[in-house]
Amino acid sequence: MEEKFDCIIVGGGIAGLSAAMTLARANARFLLIERGEFCGAKNVSGGVLWGSDLARLVPEYWKEGQGFERFVAHRRLTFMDRQSAFSVDFKSDHFSETPYTGVTVLRAVFDAWLAGKVQEAIDASEHPDESFIATDILVEEVIQEEGRVTGIRAGDEVFHANCVIIAEGVNNLLTRQIGLEKAYVPGDHVAVGVKEVLRLDEARLADRFQLSGRSGLTNEFVGACSDGVEGGGFLYTNRDTISLGLVLGMNDLRDKGKTPYDVLNGFKAHPVVADMIRDAETVEYSAHVVSTGDIKGMPSEIFADGVMIAGEAAHLLLNAGKAIQGMDYAMRSGILAAETAIEAKQSQDFSASMLGNYRKALENSYVLQDMRSFQDAVHLLHRQEMFSTVPDLICDFGRQFFTVDCNPTPKASAMMRAAIKRHASYWDLVKLGLKGAKAL
Numbered sequence: 001m002e003e004k005f006d007c008i009i010v011g012g013g014i015a016g017l018s019a020a021m022t023l024a025r026a027n028a029r030f031l032l033i034e035r036g037e038f039c040g041a042k043n044v045s046g047g048v049l050w051g052s053d054l055a056r057l058v059p060e061y062w063k064e065g066q067g068f069e070r071f072v073a074h075r076r077l078t079f080m081d082r083q084s085a086f087s088v089d090f091k092s093d094h095f096s097e098t099p100y101t102g103v104t105v106l107r108a109v110f111d112a113w114l115a116g117k118v119q120e121a122i123d124a125s126e127h128p129d130e131s132f133i134a135t136d137i138l139v140e141e142v143i144q145e146e147g148r149v150t151g152i153r154a155g156d157e158v159f160h161a162n163c164v165i166i167a168e169g170v171n172n173l174l175t176r177q178i179g180l181e182k183a184y185v186p187g188d189h190v191a192v193g194v195k196e197v198l199r200l201d202e203a204r205l206a207d208r209f210q211l212s213g214r215s216g217l218t219n220e221f222v223g224a225c226s227d228g229v230e231g232g233g234f235l236y237t238n239r240d241t242i243s244l245g246l247v248l249g250m251n252d253l254r255d256k257g258k259t260p261y262d263v264l265n266g267f268k269a270h271p272v273v274a275d276m277i278r279d280a281e282t283v284e285y286s287a288h289v290v291s292t293g294d295i296k297g298m299p300s301e302i303f304a305d306g307v308m309i310a311g312e313a314a315h316l317l318l319n320a321g322k323a324i325q326g327m328d329y330a331m332r333s334g335i336l337a338a339e340t341a342i343e344a345k346q347s348q349d350f351s352a353s354m355l356g357n358y359r360k361a362l363e364n365s366y367v368l369q370d371m372r373s374f375q376d377a378v379h380l381l382h383r384q385e386m387f388s389t390v391p392d393l394i395c396d397f398g399r400q401f402f403t404v405d406c407n408p409t410p411k412a413s414a415m416m417r418a419a420i421k422r423h424a425s426y427w428d429l430v431k432l433g434l435k436g437a438k439a440l
């Protein structure tokens with residue numbers, strides 16, 4: 001029997017599940033198709049889910065305490081050279097208030113939990129037998145008839161819908177298939193993320209990172225962690241594991257002839273990091289492509305007749321130095337695409353002009369506003385000085401400033417001048433500082 005759904009969602013990651021939850025609550029009939037054995041089976045994030053949209057989808061999720069690992073109460077940004085680390089550290093009780101502004105997640109757990117919540121919303125909807133989450137199925141083709149998207153094909157099966165939300169993630173083959181993005185994606189629009197999950201007894205982990213209850217730490221790193229390759233590192237605490245990884249520029253890795261796992265091993269061996277992960281056992285290793293957040297990497301358009309593109313399939317991501325925001329962007333864009341689909345259903349108009357409301361909503365949201373505002377910061381972060389000169393200089397200053405010996409102590413300004421002289425020219429640094437101040 002051929003079904004015609006209100007909407008088909010391709011991809012059961014964060015964008016797809018957020019769209020599904022929004023549709024289920026509005027009593028729409030939809031089909032979500034995920035290629036993994038279960039939602040989350042194929043997904044990788046650092047990962048901190050920032051912002052409070054999760055509380056919109058699953059109100060008071062923290063009471064049940066499932067799905068997420070820890071809430072972010074303590075943040076740290078570390079500049080490192082080969083021996084030292086100089087950190088900016090911020091901890092606040094404000095972060096303990098709900099809704100939390102960030103939670104650490106392991107995607108295999110989180111996505112599967114969110115899919116369970118979507119199923120509960122389907123069961124409570126007016127059409128519990130007419131919406132489905134189907135896993136272990138690869139969508140191979142988006143079907144177009146007379147210039148408009150009308151459904152999808154998976155193997156020999158064809159399903160039709162009034163509209164399709166493509167939430168297939170960064171490897172957006174279907175988005176390219178329907179011509180919204182060029183087949184060739186330039187290497188500087190994507191990076192490679194590598195990550196290890198390391199197990200440590202929960203009580204030891206809490207002691208080591210000074211955590212209490214479900215509070216957690218996020219630590220971003222720049223400098224020697226990436227061994228001269230464009231990029232940065234992260235360490236996030238989960239309940240009884242640590243997520244440790246790097247995001248590295250694809251072109252720069254190739255140009256410098258380095259492999260992601262060698263750079264990751266070097267990061268793990270850094271004296272400061274080695275202390276943080278001592279006795280922790282690697283239980284998972286993963287790698288995934290990730291967008292760099294360059295707005296020029298976005299598809300030529302994120303909607304057309306009968307179709308909308310959500311999440312990282314549309315290259316929605318921001319990494320301006322203080323956090324990677326891909327999951328919260330995926331969540332908000334999935335919600336907005338589904339809200340547009342509901343609006344379209346009410347007016348029985350699934351044309352590009354109606355679905356263009358999705359683009360408008362995204363432009364009015366923090367997602368595209370922040371991506372536009374912080375493009376200079378995204379580009380600045382890719383400059384060589386940001387992952388070599390600046391961290392080296394900061395650590396050099398730190399070493400002088402925090403050393404107490406039995407010699408006359410120079411003033412901090414003299415220490416800074418000496419550090420600058422060793423690593424950069426004043427003029428270059430002033431230019432960089434001005435650019436940084438403007439970008440942030």
Ligand SMILES: Cc1cc2nc3c(=O)[nH]c(=O)nc-3n(C[C@H](O)[C@H](O)[C@H](O)COP(=O)(O)OP(=O)(O)OC[C@H]3O[C@@H](n4cnc5c(N)ncnc54)[C@H](O)[C@@H]3O)c2cc1C
Nearest residue numbers: 011013014015035045046047048139169193311312326327
């Ligand atoms: C190492 C690393 C660290 C990161 N850290 C963070 C972080 O700390 N915070 C943050 O916010 N973001 C982080 N990100 C980015 C974040 O993971 C992504 O932006 C986010 O997962 C995008 O969500 P999505 O739903 O758009 O895509 P995805 O999560 O990739 O989901 C896409 C889904 O579609 C499915 N799919 C794809 N094609 C098909 C098909 N043809 N048929 C059926 N199913 C299909 C996939 O199996 C997958 O489940 C990180 C990424 C990496 C790689």
